[in-house]
Amino acid sequence: xxxxxxxxxxxxxxxxxxxxxxxxxxxxxxxxxxxxxxxxxxxxxxxxxxxxxxxxxxxxxxxxxxxxxxxxxxxxxxxxxxxxxxxxxxxxx
Numbered sequence: 001x002x003x004x005x006x007x008x009x010x011x012x013x014x015x016x017x018x019x020x021x022x023x024x025x026x027x028x029x030x031x032x033x034x035x036x037x038x039x040x041x042x043x044x045x046x047x048x049x050x051x052x053x054x055x056x057x058x059x060x061x062x063x064x065x066x067x068x069x070x071x072x073x074x075x076x077x078x079x080x081x082x083x084x085x086x087x088x089x090x091x092x093x
Contacts, residue, residue: 042059045059046059046061046063047059047061047063049065050082051072051075051081051082051083051084052081052082053072053081054067054072055067055070055084055093065093066093067084067093068090068091068092068093069087069089069090069091069092070084070085070086070087070091070092070093071084071085071087072084072085073085
């Protein structure tokens with residue numbers, strides 16, 4: 001019975017390792033910056049907010065947001081200014 005648990009544990013660890021490698025590959029395929037507008041869908045696009053340190057709309061519609069009590073911070077890919085932090089009380093765009 002112990003060998004079954006041992007083999008099952010090894011299999012789970014191997015799958016976890018494989019999934020981590022796959023995520024790193026996906027991160028490397030990201031555009032250099034979120035400003036890489038050419039790689040995004042543009043047909044039917046209403047607004048494009050890359051959160052690159054401001055709340056400007058980079059689509060042709062120029063529907064800029066007005067930020068109120070937000071802080072720009074690193075996103076999940078550790079890109080500085082790629083995410084907004086809302087304080088949960090009085091911050092909004």
